[in-house]
Amino acid sequence: MSVDGINPLEIPEQSVSHLVNRHPWSRYVALGDSFTEGIGDPEPLNPGGYRGWADRVAEELGRGHEDFAYANLAIRGRLLQQIVDEQVGPCLDLQPDLVSISAGGNDLIRPSGDPDALAEKLDAAVAELGSRGATVVLFNGPDTASSVLNRIRGKVAIYNENLRTVAARHDAIVADMWSLRQLADPQMWDVDRLHFSPLGHHTIAMMVLDALNVQHTLEPLLPKDLPPRTWREARSSDLVWAREYFVPWVIRRLRHRSSGDGITPKRPTPGPAVGPNGTLLPHE
Template identity: 70%
Template sequence: MPELHPWSRYVAVGDSFTEGIGDPDPGAVGGHRGWADRVAEVLGSSTPDFAYANLAIRGRLLQGIIDEQAEAALELRPDLITVSAGGNDIIRPGTDPDEVASRLDGLVGTLSRDGATVVLFTGPDIGATPVLGRLRGKVAIYNENVHAIALRHDAVVADMWALRQLADSRMWAPDRLHFSPLGHHTIARMVLATLNVDNDLEERTLPAAAPRHWREARRDDVSWAREYLVPWVLRRVRHQSSGDGLGPKRPEAVSVIANER
């Protein structure tokens, strides 16, 4: 049984990462589970009347999160807020990580104004990821800004860059943009450790990956580009988002049901 912790109302804001995309679960609210649901389930297991809302929507850019989720989150009177935002901005061509971070700073200032514990995320090290790997420097600059923002606002940093397990391709969904169920599980454990919350989520060690011939890897890259990269680029060109027309999966702070675990 996890130990007691000081939080009773948790609100998660962000994009597809926090919504739980890549971790499909027909038994979960919205059809996706994800790291935030896992964290809420652990926190709720030791605290009576614990409530959880998840306002994240896939595809949201930072400004959309500011405009749509910040005040809505505060209206739920949380004492714990997680915010992962800016990743969709950073991977777009021509964006300035310092400018994106300056808007994140304002968002964190808003979310922390009522005294809630705010948890920020660094981006993962994507150096080994095809195509996106070339953005590694932008992610690193943004991450340094995240640490500085956390210092200014007395926030907590959940450091995905330091989570070296995420370098394993099995931590990622087939689209290579979202995390797999194993990746979400691993991130949930890291978030709980960052909050110094004991938990019963098991560490899952992976056997060594079987070596692959370069021709097989090349075929996989071509297949991935056709199935996932091209549609993603087309949505950007058409100014479309995978989250168009969607609302948050948990707009109200409600109890976390034990059998969701």
Template identity: 60%
Template sequence: MGDSFTAGIGDPEPGIPGGVRGWADRIAEELSSGRQDFAYANLAISGLVLRQILDQQLATAIALKPDLVTLSAGGNDLIFHRSDPDRLAAMLDAGVGTLSSTGATIVLFTGPDWGDTLLFGHLRGKVAVFNENLRTIAARHNGVVADLWVLRQLSHPQMWDPDRLHFSPLGHHTIAKMVLDTLEVPHSLRPLQPEPLPTGTWRESRAGDAAWFANYLLPWMVSRIRPRGDGVPLAPKRPLPGPVLASPALSPAAATPLVQPRSVG
């Protein structure tokens, strides 16, 4: 359950549903290994806020009778709508309570630490408050916390897509490994060893910031003000549970290389 983060935006893979892979697919690939009856659904839709995620995905998720549910929500509220983290937590608490009553294991995600980023650094306090509320919710409902805040590797630009809003393949892989480790599930994912990381930071490149604003953030803002006129609603990535792999060409053993970090502009 979630938004573009769970859908896998930033981790392109044309051969699978939705054309993107992402941390959730990578986890499902590992969990499905050797399990013929394993089924995976991904209800995430890009751009949704917390209330929309709960309204549109909660009942569907419960109807699937899952053993494991991941829920990441609230990021769009905090970043683009300046929402109050305590009010968000109250909504999230109710939703997690309903999910936990099914007996499924619930995984909740803290927000990452944007303290070093130029445009989102001012949100650090709100994200920290939301994260503490989320930990309380997880404790109350016996949930599991996947802690992006303490995953310090995510502070590096190569972990992010060029749009600086979504994670790169490298970032998605790193998150998938962290979640599996948190669940104490044996897996084949290994720490990545890409080429030496560049020493520059976003803060040091004002020209890059201007290009990012013009090419990514501004078009996104315009799209929020002027909705699509074709009337076609966005659909979940994998609305029905089924096998993880879309074709024999893509398997955990023969998938695209895990280390293909994209440059960050």
């Protein structure tokens, strides 16, 4: 397969890495909630202590592009309207040519979450984000049949169909989480069963790069099957999960508090995601 009329087999090996990362973008800004912040993918060397799919995508986009810059404005716990109010304006001020926005998941978990009303809010945000020529990437929701979020599966499916309409209207790219069947594997999820594990974030990053039609160096990982558990072990695990994760989540909802209270964006200004030699860079 040739790239811009060049056959990779006919050029020196050291030049292939440049072709792998060829793309038109120089400034990427990620918007959203805990999913885009990277919760579930801890990395002490990263800003905020998390990595996540967006950092992984930016690392790949930045390889071979000295002028590539990346900002991440996502904050855990944010509802769609909060993301629109708090992040869209600052994003536009950064003048990105690539934007990703994942929003609505925290709304749909709530009994009052209306997938049709959410789509209308998202439509206006996408129109604004794309008004200056930036490529916009939207995320639909994953198929939650295999997770604790199964009870909202119907609402997620409706929201996803609305989101495709929004994407088509504004010529946005859909990062198709619903069709990513690998996410059915329990090892793709964090211990809290609400966020993705490092393996899940890695898998999602590959999907996003593929959606952008960008060749990359990420390789699919084949997780080992979990050993079978007895009924008693499974029940014990469910009780521990409920005590440590579900009950605190319910208490926050009752107190009208968010896990993102007091949290600031981990990468508020654009900066390089990787150094000249491909190493991870801290963000100042």
